[in-house]
Amino acid sequence: MAGDWNFSVKGKRVLITGGLGGIGSALAEGFVRHGAEVIVTGRARERTPPVGCRYEAVNLAEDEDVEKLAGRTGRIDTLIHCAGQIEREREMLPDAFNSVLDVHLTGALRLANAYRSGLAARGGSIINIASMFSYYGAPHIPAYAAAKAGVVSLTKSLALSFAEEGIRVNAIAPGWIRTPMTDRGRSDPEIRMKVLTRLPKGSDWADPDELCGTAVFLASSASRMITGVTIPVDGGYTAA
């Protein structure tokens, strides 16, 4: 019905993988502020979970671990796959290449399969986290870039596969965000300058909280016509 959409995620059950990391914890705090019930996952309890969130340990590279996680958490409305890793300097090696793909890309598939019926029962949606490297080459982290390009493609395929069950599948491609994962890039003057030169004047590395608005929108019924897309939240980086 015209006009019955809204932007609220109040009362929604949201699971965020990598929820102890820089972006994951900011998303968790954002969803809690908007009244959602949030479960964060981490591979190890590397830091205290954001206030108001339930914590679950999981290794996303293990099928069984992910299936057990889905059993423990039960049905959810929104699945945000935000866990990720970089194996700088090692990603040309096939074992490191595979292990990076396993978390970002195969992990996204594992989670989607494990939560499929629960999401269908609640008319839920999935938000994957892509990257600027979904679009650009990365000479030092080729596995990361391949995985993130794969996330864009998998998001489209899952959107088509799951549409009949009423599950929407989208992704967010963050630009340059201040988190532990990018500490090294930010402190390297050459990389820092490369990024700043491409960004429109007035843009800079962003705080992880800047991703919350788009994530809340994609989780809400206001975006009910949107599925299969990846939205860059990049301060204009991909416009150049």
Ligand SMILES: NC(=O)c1ccc[n+]([C@@H]2O[C@H](COP(=O)([O-])OP(=O)(O)OC[C@H]3O[C@@H](n4cnc5c(N)ncnc54)[C@H](O)[C@@H]3O)[C@@H](O)[C@H]2O)c1
């Ligand atoms: N920081 C950025 O500028 C940026 C830009 C684009 C995309 N991203 C993406 O955003 C997501 C979050 O990045 P971040 O910067 O917050 O990184 P982060 O390193 O702060 O957090 C990543 C989290 O993933 C978890 N993780 C890694 N391997 C795992 C596994 N096998 N099982 C379970 N959990 C695992 C880690 O424990 C960590 O908490 C990642 O997918 C990353 O690729 C980050």
